[in-house]
Amino acid sequence: MAEENKTILVVDDEDRIRRLLKMYLEKENYTIEEAADGEAALNMAMNNDYDLILLDLMLPKMDGIDVAQALREEKNTPIMMLTAKGEEANRIQGLEVGADDYIVKPFSPREIVLRVSAILRRTQPESTKEADDLDVIKLPHLEVDNQAHRVLADGQQVNLTPKEYDLLLYLMSSPDQIFGREQLLREVWKYEFFGDLRTVDTHIKRLREKLSKKSPKAAKMIETVWGLGYKLNSCPPADDE
Template identity: 35%
Template sequence: MKIMLVDDERSIQKAVEYIVRENGYQFCYVDNGLEALEVFAGESPDLLILDVMLPGLDGFAVCEKIRSFSDVPIIFLSAKGDIVDKGIGFKMGGDDYLVKPFSSMELDFRIKALLRRPHRLEDEPNNSDEVLKVGDLEMRLNEYEVYSGGEQVELTAKEFEVLAFLAKNRGQVFTREQLLDRIWGLDFEGDTNTVTVFIRRIREKIEADPAKPQYILTVWGVGYKFKSK
């Protein structure tokens, strides 16, 4: 599958390309609305990620033109998060609308959800992209739900994103800086203490003994990882 991004911010391009290629998809990119139409016709992507504020031709206009000949899933990216702008995006034919700054994890979930839509009836109900099971933990990615020993654990959306990201990459060590970039987004203005606080909160909710964690492990001097087995 191929995913196309139209955005004139270099930092967004790098972040989205990392997510796309990490999932094994092909990636193509342009930085303006006029070129987007030409490249879209030649590349025929399976999903389009489209910034609203573009030079030449804005994202809403690009979407409207593409909708005249294609039903490709479209995710809008925008710094404008009010309901009026979102309403315009959906009216123009967008399938989703993500406000900047956004977390890489959230974009990852939304891409996968849209790519599954045409084949939803053919998919297995518990495929690996939707449900993660590790020990007594069960994470339902589409529903942002976590169960421990069959009982639901109440996590905030961001707590869930941290837990799910580490669980999907179990065994891999991430620094606090990497977790900030991947989950809170490149434009987040907080510091690495944010990660420490969230890890503590998650442990308090999923670990039998938060002082002796069995799932989210600390790698001293480096960061955190989810247990590999």
């Protein structure tokens, strides 16, 4: 059962979908607020601290992509995109602008509940893997202070979404170890029987981009191991020395 005092903003222009999500999520003791268009959603998200936002992609007044992009300039609130089946390019775009996950309509309410629970577990500071035991992880060019939830690249703070932070922390807690995409979905996103492997690729891409703005050397420490997955090198590549 969900912890109390978790508040979720449900954004969809269809009353039926909002009612369905509200019913299932309130059964898990979440507090639900609603918005029916993008402008209202962005205003509510900017003026309140939600634990999670369920955000439809196609909305009146302002679409979900624009809402997520504007919100990411100010806040790191976890976002789960709700998308129609034929909007693959838009789903990828949603991940690129900072959504933490997406689910395709028509969806199973049970799957929504499981994914919401997974995201909320991973975005609470006290529940971040066994790496909780590591208060500070330091590598050349990269440092994570797990107590403060702070990432430094060559001494400069890097602002990450909760899922980007979890992914980096997971990689840094086992440097030089190769992780497959399926394993990362299972351990970082906490599900294995659903999920798109491109979710991992998109988050790696965004993570590298954000690190590169502060330290190109830090960004290059995340290595793609072709055919296997990803790893974070304990030392920067030799050509960066």
